[in-house]
Amino acid sequence: xxxxxxVSQKTGLTxxxxxxxxxxxxxGSVERSESGFRQYTDDDLEVLSGICCLKNTxxxxxxxxxxxxxxxxxxQTLRQRVELLEAHRNKVLAQMEQMQTHLDKVTRKLxxxxxxxxxxxxxxxx
Amino acid sequence: xxxxxxVSQKTGLTxxxxxxxxxxxxxGSVERSESGFRQYTDDDLEVLSGICCLKNTxxxxxxxxxxxxxxxxxxQTLRQRVELLEAHRNKVLAQMEQMQTHLDKVTRKLxxxxxxxxxxxxxxxx
DNA sequence: GCTTGACTTAGAGCGAACTTTAAGGTTTAG
DNA sequence: CTAAACCTTAAAGTTCGCTCTAAGTCAAGC
Numbered sequence: 001x002x003x004x005x006x007v008s009q010k011t012g013l014t015x016x017x018x019x020x021x022x023x024x025x026x027x028g029s030v031e032r033s034e035s036g037f038r039q040y041t042d043d044d045l046e047v048l049s050g051i052c053c054l055k056n057t058x059x060x061x062x063x064x065x066x067x068x069x070x071x072x073x074x075x076q077t078l079r080q081r082v083e084l085l086e087a088h089r090n091k092v093l094a095q096m097e098q099m100q101t102h103l104d105k106v107t108r109k110l111x112x113x114x115x116x117x118x119x120x121x122x123x124x125x126x
Numbered sequence: 127x128x129x130x131x132x133v134s135q136k137t138g139l140t141x142x143x144x145x146x147x148x149x150x151x152x153x154g155s156v157e158r159s160e161s162g163f164r165q166y167t168d169d170d171l172e173v174l175s176g177i178c179c180l181k182n183t184x185x186x187x188x189x190x191x192x193x194x195x196x197x198x199x200x201x202q203t204l205r206q207r208v209e210l211l212e213a214h215r216n217k218v219l220a221q222m223e224q225m226q227t228h229l230d231k232v233t234r235k236l237x238x239x240x241x242x243x244x245x246x247x248x249x250x251x252x
Numbered sequence: 253g254c255t256t257g258a259c260t261t262a263g264a265g266c267g268a269a270c271t272t273t274a275a276g277g278t279t280t281a282g
Numbered sequence: 283c284t285a286a287a288c289c290t291t292a293a294a295g296t297t298c299g300c301t302c303t304a305a306g307t308c309a310a311g312c
Contacts, residue, residue, distance in 0.1 A: 017301085019260090020299080020300065020301085036260060037309095053232060053235065056224070056228035075242075078242060088232065096222065098182070099183065099222060103219070106214065121205075140271085141288095145291090146271085161279085162278090186269090187268075254312090255311090257309090259307075260306080261306085262303105266300085268297100270296085271295075273293085277290070277291105279288075280288100281285095282285090
C-alpha cells in the first residue's frame, strides 16, 4: 500500500495528476484508509505504468480510459482490446512515417540554409 | 493574388486559421484589396508551406513565429536560423527515438494480449 | 496540546491551437 | 435591386491535459 506521494515518486506523475486520472476514470476506484486517504496497491502501479505506456505513444486519456474500462470487464473483452491496441499501433506507425517525411523536409530546409550561410559568411574569410 | 478561400484550399488550412496565423504574427502583413480583402501572393504561399513543414514536426506556433520574424530580418540572422532549425531537428530526432521505445512497449503489450486471446479463444475450436 | 505538513474535495485557471459567434461590409449572378 | 456567398473584425468558446486554489481534515513530532 502506497500513499499518493509515494506513487507520485514512483510514477513521475504529480499527486494532482493522479487524482485527476482517477476522476477521469483511468484507475477505477483506489482504496482508502479509514481517514479517507488513498492507498495504492501494486496492481494500481501496474495500471499506471500501462497508462504511461499508452500516453507516451500519444493515446488520448479518453481512449486510455476506454481501454482500461474494457480491461476491468474481464477476458471477454480481450478481442476488443487487441483490436484497439492494434489500431493504435498502426496509427502510431503511420504517424512516425509521416513525421519522418516531414523531418526530411526540415532537413532539406536546413541544408539549404546552411549552404546560404556559407555563401554569406564565406566572403568574410577572404 | 489569391483570395483567402483559394489559399485555404491550396494549404488545407481553414480561412479562420489563416487569419489566426496572421494575427499571431506568422505571416507578417498580407496585402489587401481596395475593399480590405486579403490578397495572398505566391511568396505568402511559400511561407505558409514552410509553416506547415515546421508545424508538422511539432514546432509550436510561437517558435515558428520567432523563426519567421528572423527570416524577415534578412541574411544577418541566417546563423541564428540555422541554429534554431538544428536544435529543432535534434529535438524531433530525440522524440522519434523515444517514440520508438514507447512503441516497442506497446508492441510487447499487444503480443501479450494476443497470446492471452489465443489461450482464451483457442479452446472453443476443439 | 500544538504546530507542521500531507491529505481531502470541488472547482477555477491555464496554455496551446484553433473554432465559433456576432455584427456587419462587399461582390456577383439573376 | 436583391439575395446569396464571401469578406471583415474583435472577442468569446472549445478541447486537452493538466495545474492550482481554497477551505478544510488528519497524522506525527516535540
